[in-house]
Amino acid sequence: GENVEQHPSTLSVQEGDSAVIKCTYSDSASNYFPWYKQELGKGPQLIIDIRSNVGEKKDQRIAVTLNKTAKHFSLHITETQPEDSAVYFCAGANQAGTALIFGKGTTLSVSS
């Protein structure tokens, strides 16, 4: 079935460093790949997304790249700040477009 794998599961960086989280997906029909940030006690919040007809998208310090041939996509956060500390989830839309299949999450810790 459809599957999204995410790594690393934990990532610790110093403030100002860059952080990269990688995901692979199994369903070649997937065409929508969002990234969500979840802070303690809150629901996931969309931070950036990309569609399969685009290779890269950037929003200030956050960027996402997509390699459709290799079926992997990555989140890049530059100039990390302590408030970036959270759990990050990648996801891919299922074939029917009715659901998101989530990875298991990456806990990012940014120390000052």
Add this chain to the structure above:
Amino acid sequence: ETGVTQSPTHLIKTRGQQVTLRCSSQSGHNTVSWYQQALGQGPQFIFQYYREEENGRGNFPPRFSGLQFPNYSSELNVNALELDDSALYLCASSLIQEDTGELFFGEGSRLTVL
């Protein structure tokens, strides 16, 4: 603009009982999806409701059921609770016509089954 609201925020049940969780969708949204998030895991799709009907379902047994009302709010019902049902239940709303796929999540209802 009112965001997605869920109730209750926390509840404790015993095995075999039944539970109803409620969700009010974001203003202007017509689609509601429910996800189960076990501790340390990513959210798992339970089902989606559009026009008061189930519009897609994940790998969950029939004891998980739902409703969507004319005002687009929704309920998730779980019968015959099992210990493994302990999780954070997330409701997400969206506008199906936009086809953006973006989901707006509530803060969840944390269910503990003893």
